Amino acid sequence: MADTILILGNGFDIAMGRKTKYEEFIEFTNDLSSRKKYIVNFRKFIKPYKKIKLSNYKDNLYLKFINENKDNLGENWSNLEIMISNLADAIMYFKENSNDLFNHNVNESDKDYLRRLKNKLRRTNNAIAKIFVVEKFYEFNSTKNWNLLQRDDALEKLNTEFINQLDLLIELLEIYLSYIDFLDFKVNKIKPSPTALDAVNGLSRSYVLNFNYTNTLGRLFHSFKERTHFIHGQINLGRPIGQINTMVFGIEDKEVNVNSDLIPYQKYYQRVVKETGNKFEEFFIKRNYTVKNTSVVGRAVPTRVPVSKNIVIFGHSVDSLDKEIFQKSFALAEEGGYPYRFIFTYFDEPAKRSIIKNLAIILGKEKLIELTGKQNVVFVKSDDKDGMKEVLLP
Known part of the structure; x- marks a missing residue:
């Protein structure tokens, strides 16, 4: 069975009925x-x-x-x-x-x-x-x-x-999201809503690159925290005094040279200061194997082959604010030596067009055409469970 890497944006929390807009x-x-x-x-x-x-x-x-x-x-x-x-x-x-x-x-x-x-x-x-x-x-x-x-x-x-x-x-955003966590999980005790992700076998065992500050997947689907990277930090209202707020909330780094006036606003700088790291890269570098029988001179010979990776992007607009992370993800998958497929989910047709436009900016038009032609990049509506089943690599 293929490995799964989930890349989650705020659209995932919204799909679960959460007030995180x-x-x-x-x-x-x-x-x-x-x-x-x-x-x-x-x-x-x-x-x-x-x-x-x-x-x-x-x-x-x-x-x-x-x-x-x-x-x-x-x-x-x-x-x-x-x-x-x-x-x-x-x-x-x-x-x-x-x-x-x-x-x-x-x-x-x-x-x-x-x-x-x-x-x-x-x-x-x-x-x-x-x-x-x-x-x-x-x-x-x-x-x-x-x-x-x-x-x-x-x-x-x-x-x-x-x-x-x-x-x-x-800080105020952390307070608000912590209150929403309290309402959703302690008071209202919300349950998972149906989405295309229901087609993913072993969803709780997925590796997760989470752009959200909340752990909605962990709360609702019991995913493993050690397999989750909160790339922009995580809410933690009860942390001890003096412990840093790890939430990254800022703007794109548009310049090649470092502008000392702008860097406190920029996400890359905040990621350095708040030490959110690059743990997600391990999810792409890690290569698992399975054994398949290969025919050699008419005989079935057990052969060790790399397991495929389905990289499912759910609820993320693929905005250029996060382009460095997406560029790195594509590069690591291409270098990984395993079959891979990026599956981008979209809410409606305008959202799909926006994702394609952003991918063209991040990857370049020719590269995007190449990847879609090879089926390394595909698109599925976020509520289409059957459509997701069809595109998942085995």
């Missing part, structure tokens, strides 16, 4: 000061965690940016990673064009100059994020006395403020 998290953060029943229950859940002070998470800059500009941000308004990227890019723009922020030789800005600057920025790319950063800069310039600093120092303070706010956003 970014918009659900954002709704939760907006309701934190309300008396809604689920918030009242949340406050009871969080009370034993004495180290957590919810006041620390009030007016988070990233959430404020989304809430203030939701109507103008388009369909990606709730994609926190895109919003983080836009704001980081806006900060870098002003670090490279610092004169735009200042009225000639004066560190303070009058309302008329600010209005003209905003009008100028509206005609540029990423205008909404740039205008938000400008507004926050001048707010902090006044409230935190940054106007007394050298310009470069004030801009460094701005960057540090957004980095600190990102850390707080990650």
Whole structure:
């Protein structure tokens, strides 16, 4: 029987009926000061965690940016990673064009100059994020006395403020997901929902590359933790004081050279600092064998042959944010010396088109055509159990 490597994204948790979408998290953060029943229950859940002070998470800059500009941000308004990227890019723009922020030789800005600057920025790319950063800069310039600093120092303070706010956003996301874990597994005791994965024999014995912070597969299908790599870390609200939060939540590394201003936002840097490692590579390198009878001069001779690997991607958009991991996975499978097949599941046709587009960016168009032609890459609807059975390597 073939080995199975599962690559899981948030779509897996959603398919299991879990409220792990970014918009659900954002709704939760907006309701934190309300008396809604689920918030009242949340406050009871969080009370034993004495180290957590919810006041620390009030007016988070990233959430404020989304809430203030939701109507103008388009369909990606709730994609926190895109919003983080836009704001980081806006900060870098002003670090490279610092004169735009200042009225000639004066560190303070009058309302008329600010209005003209905003009008100028509206005609540029990423205008909404740039205008938000400008507004926050001048707010902090006044409230935190940054106007007394050298310009470069004030801009460094701005960057540090957004980095600190990102850390707080990650902490708040961990709190939310921990509460969802409590509701789903302790209160509601949810059961697995049917998906195409039901066709995979021995699902609990699979090797798992998990992009999620939650262990939904382990909770519902009793997969083995030692066979699971939480590549972006895992929620652990009860960890001892001083132990690092391992959750990786940031943006793509777009540059060849290291940008010291940007690296705290970037996933690769966070993976290094939080030591999430590359354990998943072992899943592709590890080669198991079986014995098959081969006909040699009319006689059946037992022969040791490598076991096939089915690499099933479920609930992941294959976004370029994670391109390095997918590129490494494809390279290791190709070098592995065993028959392999990447099986990408998709929710609907637009999702399938998006996955194909992202694969073309990650692998190159010609390589993708080659792999689909050889059936090393195939696509199955996420609820099609029979379709999954047909494409699984034996």
